[in-house]
Amino acid sequence: MRDGAEWILLDAGDVGALIADESWRDVVSAARQDATRKRIATDAAELAAPVLEPRKILCCGLNYLDHIAEAGREVPEYPTLFAKFADTLTAPLADIHIAGSEKVDWEAELAVVIGSRVRGASREEAEAAILGYTVANDVSCRDWQSRTLQWLQGKAWDRTTPIGPVIVTADEISPKEGLDITGEIDGVVMQQSNTRELAFDSADLVAYISQFTELGPGDIVLTGTPGGVGLGMQPQRWLRDGEVLTTRIEGIGELRNTMRIAAGSTEETQ
């Protein structure tokens, strides 16, 4: 938990485990008052992904009005959804190792962290089930993604989706009112939009997903990416070994990930 320029260490292994107990807000308040609890200066801390073991990660494609235009598609009636696995995630400052793809692309995204169990929800119930928001980059292997009709195999490479650096709770921030979202490569802005451009906002997505599957504490919904991805450029442009991918959302923070892209099979570098 952040307290000004310090992190207060909690006993929970990850945020998902913490918030699975409904009294978590009391636990956090008590920790803030507890002078004996260990603290680390924020600039000295090595951050892990804030949620390590979500049971479900659902991702929405084609959800920013500008990205929809870039992909040459119509504004959709329903959200396009696919899944990732818990170990697709990686830390906010981790290197991203990929071997076996020649078309690695970036997708800066707002990620929603679920705080309580939600099934068959209205928009209002969905909103109440949102713990908060964080930043993610849905790094995608476009060559694998386009091999078949289903995107999963381009989207679920182990430890390729950085997430973090913090979860800002829903009482502190409003993506619907608008937060700038930016994706950069080596400091050059590639994606620049605002979360108010989302066709389906966070509550829409949680309500929709909850019609067929229950979401629970620590589950994650990635809300889609704005325009400016490599796939949409002319000529197309892919991430290169050594490039630094920075993903930033106003009021939350930024991810900084160095790409480690090798030729050959995944076997050789893992």
Next chain:
Amino acid sequence: MRDGAEWILLDAGDVGALIADESWRDVVSAARQDATRKRIATDAAELAAPVLEPRKILCCGLNYLDHIAEAGREVPEYPTLFAKFADTLTAPLADIHIAGSEKVDWEAELAVVIGSRVRGASREEAEAAILGYTVANDVSCRDWQSRTLQWLQGKAWDRTTPIGPVIVTADEISPKEGLDITGEIDGVVMQQSNTRELAFDSADLVAYISQFTELGPGDIVLTGTPGGVGLGMQPQRWLRDGEVLTTRIEGIGELRNTMRIAAGSTEETQ
């Protein structure tokens, strides 16, 4: 564990937990010798799904040569893969409750259960990582599946994929050599094929998936369904409330699930 006409109860909560310990074969052998261990006649047992908490479930679409023809598609170069969640699974004799879909379809499938960690595998390594095989039915809500390009939302309804009744280990059975697979509605055969018709067999799929994501003990790969699904019929035909879906694979066993299909939203019946 089955021993003739009896189940020998093990201490593991589910098979995934059992096989996560590499000494599981010794545990099973010891249980078989242990006369004091509780036994239940197989016809008196109520069976749960054999794997309750897989970390990953990947499913292959368009994988039987006859189903590919039925769908009017070409034989694919790569397997088409999508995901399910652990709680998409349900027990081999469970009722399947669905409210909110008007096009519920059946897909009899061979399911592969992974026995050990596997990443970047050759076909041979993949084969060695397979614990065994079971039966599944990838019950699909076709109206939701076809709303967008990605199938997940028609494939990941909670407790709609029955799996079981047992896992037959890979030393006892060979899907590659050919096992009859059958799907019936109220005793009428709708799907009838053989696992030797698989375009990508079990080892192919595990090797392919392991190029981008590690599989581990208890993870599941659904290998796709043969022809004879409702989507491919003329006119199309969907499951109706009260119908009994039977899914059978030679040498493994059968699932028997009564469909409980209600109009309206999921909220009303859950």
